[in-house]
Amino acid sequence: MFASMTSPSMFGDFDRLRRELDDLFGVAGLPTSIRSAAPGAFPALNIGHTPSSVEIYAFAPGIDPARIDVTIDRGVMTISGERPSALPGDDARVNVYANERFAGRFRRAVSLPEDIDPSKVEATYRDGVLRVSVARRESALPKRITVQ
Amino acid sequence: MNDTMVAERQENRQDAGRSEGQAQSRQPQPRGREQPAMTPRVDVLEDGTGITLLADLPGVARDALEIHVEGDSLTIEGQVSTATPEAMEATYAEVRVPRFRRMFTLSRELDGSRIEAQLKDGVLRLRIPKQEHAQPRRVQVKVS
Numbered sequence: 001m002f003a004s005m006t007s008p009s010m011f012g013d014f015d016r017l018r019r020e021l022d023d024l025f026g027v028a029g030l031p032t033s034i035r036s037a038a039p040g041a042f043p044a045l046n047i048g049h050t051p052s053s054v055e056i057y058a059f060a061p062g063i064d065p066a067r068i069d070v071t072i073d074r075g076v077m078t079i080s081g082e083r084p085s086a087l088p089g090d091d092a093r094v095n096v097y098a099n100e101r102f103a104g105r106f107r108r109a110v111s112l113p114e115d116i117d118p119s120k121v122e123a124t125y126r127d128g129v130l131r132v133s134v135a136r137r138e139s140a141l142p143k144r145i146t147v148q
Numbered sequence: 149m150n151d152t153m154v155a156e157r158q159e160n161r162q163d164a165g166r167s168e169g170q171a172q173s174r175q176p177q178p179r180g181r182e183q184p185a186m187t188p189r190v191d192v193l194e195d196g197t198g199i200t201l202l203a204d205l206p207g208v209a210r211d212a213l214e215i216h217v218e219g220d221s222l223t224i225e226g227q228v229s230t231a232t233p234e235a236m237e238a239t240y241a242e243v244r245v246p247r248f249r250r251m252f253t254l255s256r257e258l259d260g261s262r263i264e265a266q267l268k269d270g271v272l273r274l275r276i277p278k279q280e281h282a283q284p285r286r287v288q289v290k291v292s
Contacts, residue, residue: 044242050235059206061270086191086202100189128206128270
């Protein structure tokens with residue numbers, strides 16, 4: 001899934017810079033989906049589809065899978081939960097030099113296509129990536145019609 | 149990845165434990181074509197005995213993670229892999245580059261040869277201890 005998206009430009013190096021610029025100047029006026037969040041939102045999402053399913057990948061490391069809520073309501077899938085902070089409370093003996101990792105409550109929503117079957121959803125969590133696979137209805141699958 | 153590269157990495161790891169002068173006199177290894185990579189977000193905490201570094205590396209399995217210490221430089225690099233159905237077409241992607249990389253410079257009082265690493269649910273926890281002599285010590289005052 002990545003190969004087609006990978007560009008030779010240095011996304012990684014510019015990603016941080018872009019985040020900082022976005023914080024300063026706001027996100028440029030490009031049209032985006034009504035439910036999309038600003039870049040850098042937690043968790044990052046990748047979405048793909050196959051003829052039989054819609055696949056959503058949420059890059060949400062360090063979360064207890066039992067505490068991730070995935071709901072589908074009227075064609076909108078919501079992924080929400082909370083990530084605990086790694087920072088010590090008021091321990092004066094600990095100095096914090098970098099605190100870039102997300103902590104706190106998160107919530108992201110994805111509009112699903114109309115042909116999905118909300119009763120056939122599978123969610124798995126592995127290496128910090130939540131994968132939600134939503135089946136598409138049989139009727140939506142491309143069908144081969146035999147010519148008599 | 150071939151065997152030569154693995155051997156070379158182990159050699160470098162040992163180097164980190166030797167004196168700094170020796171490590172620096174080595175020719176810098178050509179690391180090949182640098183591939184584009186994302187910068188993982190980190191938390192860095194320091195206490196009396198060392199530094200704890202937490203890095204978000206979602207989608208990086210343990211065998212796809214490389215932690216490399218050479219002289220005073222620490223490199224974390226990981227390949228992102230997600231179980232993807234073969235016929236899948238990507239429609240939207242915020243994670244576009246399947247690789248994380250970030251480099252840090254260790255300061256002199258840190259002991260690069262005794263770094264401990266744990267990877268759980270896509271979060272790497274590195275513990276970099278301070279050299280014995282750099283750790284805070286309580287000096288006993290003897291009564292004469």
